[in-house]
Amino acid sequence: MATNKGARLLSDPAFPVLKEKAIALTGLSYWSDKDGPLADLLVQLLERLRVPAGALARRLTQEDGQGGATQALVDAVTVGETFFFRYREQFEALEQVVIPDLIERNRPLRTLSVWSAGCSNGAEAYSLSILLNRRFAVPLAGWEVAILGTDINASALAEANAALYGDWSVRDLSEDVLHECFTPQGGRWRVKPAYRQGVRFAPHNLATQPPPGRFDLVLCRNVLMYFDGETRDRVLLSLREALVESGWLLLGHAETQPAVAEVFAPLVLPDCTLYRRKAAQKPKPAPVRPPAARPPVARPPAAPAAKAPPSAEMWDLEACVRRLLDRGEFSVAATRCRAWADAHPLDPAPHYFLGLALEHLSEDLAIAAFRRALFLAPNLALAHFSLLRLFVRRGEYGPARRHYVSMMADLAGLPIHQPLPLGMDLTVGELAAAARRLGPSP
Numbered sequence: 507m508a509t510n511k512g513a514r515l516l517s518d519p520a521f522p523v524l525k526e527k528a529i530a531l532t533g534l535s536y537w538s539d540k541d542g543p544l545a546d547l548l549v550q551l552l553e554r555l556r557v558p559a560g561a562l563a564r565r566l567t568q569e570d571g572q573g574g575a576t577q578a579l580v581d582a583v584t585v586g587e588t589f590f591f592r593y594r595e596q597f598e599a600l601e602q603v604v605i606p607d608l609i610e611r612n613r614p615l616r617t618l619s620v621w622s623a624g625c626s627n628g629a630e631a632y633s634l635s636i637l638l639n640r641r642f643a644v645p646l647a648g649w650e651v652a653i654l655g656t657d658i659n660a661s662a663l664a665e666a667n668a669a670l671y672g673d674w675s676v677r678d679l680s681e682d683v684l685h686e687c688f689t690p691q692g693g694r695w696r697v698k699p700a701y702r703q704g705v706r707f708a709p710h711n712l713a714t715q716p717p718p719g720r721f722d723l724v725l726c727r728n729v730l731m732y733f734d735g736e737t738r739d740r741v742l743l744s745l746r747e748a749l750v751e752s753g754w755l756l757l758g759h760a761e762t763q764p765a766v767a768e769v770f771a772p773l774v775l776p777d778c779t780l781y782r783r784k785a786a787q788k789p790k791p792a793p794v795r796p797p798a799a800r801p802p803v804a805r806p807p808a809a810p811a812a813k814a815p816p817s818a819e820m821w822d823l824e825a826c827v828r829r830l831l832d833r834g835e836f837s838v839a840a841t842r843c844r845a846w847a848d849a850h851p852l853d854p855a856p857h858y859f860l861g862l863a864l865e866h867l868s869e870d871l872a873i874a875a876f877r878r879a880l881f882l883a884p885n886l887a888l889a890h891f892s893l894l895r896l897f898v899r900r901g902e903y904g905p906a907r908r909h910y911v912s913m914m915a916d917l918a919g920l921p922i923h924q925p926l927p928l929g930m931d932l933t934v935g936e937l938a939a940a941a942r943r944l945g946p947s948p
């Protein structure tokens with residue numbers, strides 16, 4: 507049911523346009539069947555902007571996804587309820603299970619990176635900072651700890667940056683924590699600098715943008731539930747991309763659906779479920795063919811070679827390089843890959859990983875490295891995919907199409923759930939779907 511003003515807006519021809527734009531901009535299909543409440547929110551927005559519905563619709567069309575009116579619409583239709591230490595049982599699981607695991611695994615690197623995706627006014631990100639500072643100050647001393655909060659709601663991000671909260675936001679905190687971590691200010695509570703250090707906020711749209719980095723831990727709570735199934739599944743894949751190998755994901759309680767367990771490995775605790783990026787399948791090495799044995803142009807679909815598992819030394823090299831890539835240490839990763847390639851001249855893996863590292867340093871050199879990987883293993887689908895991605899990015903659609911066709915030919919006939927060589931847990935179906943999304947189709 508809408509208010510009177512809302513009901514009037516419902517019969518305005520601009521309403522369907524505003525509704526369509528609100529959903530398209532945010533991915534919030536939640537609004538598809540809630541015309542009354544949506545109309546009420548839009549009435550408030552129109553009154554604030556002092557424009558009629560038709561004028562706003564026209565302005566949104568002119569702005570084409572970016573501009574003041576667009577941001578005002580996004581801010582108006584996003585649901586930002588949050589508070590400090592929401593779902594305390596999840597913070598207990600973080601304290602008992604997740605953070606100790608990450609400290610153990612990251613000890614050699616002494617870094618910890620966390621993403622609060624859909625962070626609203628930042629209470630979630632600061633809660634985590636408070637937890638880390640209060641409970642893990644000793645083991646994390648000297649570490650580089652980074653917490654990134656992102657959202658599409660610009661007003662929420664402004665609040666997050668101000669770090670100033672009302673009583674409602676801190677309602678679940680004990681007096682001890684409140685006074686230890688906040689300073690009272692004009693009837694509100696400001697997070698103390700020690701707990702703001704290492705926490706930053708940035709705009710990011712989960713429904714349309716790739717992840718803003720790789721993280722050890724991602725909290726994406728009470729966001730997916732507002733998306734439709736297709737958007738949710740796409741965002742889940744993107745969240746997986748955002749996680750380092752075996753990294754952790756926390757969702758809201760209402761979001762633990764079967765679709766999640768298809769992408770992540772659940773860890774069911776008495777009071778909550780945590781998810782992990784599935785551990786790496788021991789990659790079956792891509793087939794190594796000497797140059798003379800390269801296949802003819804029209805080749806039958808080739809299955810990834812089931813060869814002897816990699817030696818412990820190669821496994822270590824690969825794990826080390828993956829770690830460096832996860833950390834964004836691309837130059838060091840490239841140096842390691844070159845040494846690896848020198849030691850194992852017929853192995854395509856170092857060239858493939860070298861390509862991944864060089865993508866961030868020199869696209870031309872990356873292309874050369876991926877081509878060397880394909881020279882040694884012509885049906886290494888991931889190398890074709892990387893080249894497809896690079897050529898699409900450069901707008902060179904001829905070579906992009908050739909790699910698309912070769913890759914699809916290599917994948918044809920393989921079971922869609924089969925993991926790919928060098929792809930960690932990435933499957934044939936996922937790679938094919940990603941390539942289709944990128945285009946270009948033949």
Ligand SMILES: C[S@@+](CC[C@H](N)C(=O)[O-])C[C@H]1O[C@@H](n2cnc3c(N)ncnc32)[C@H](O)[C@@H]1O
Binds near residue numbers: 656
């Ligand atoms: C209910 S709040 C959740 C806040 C916090 N994660 C929590 O659980 O307490 C949902 C947040 O998701 C944000 N959001 C909605 N759609 C989004 C999108 N497409 N990309 C990024 N954030 C989005 C909203 O702006 C809102 O701040």
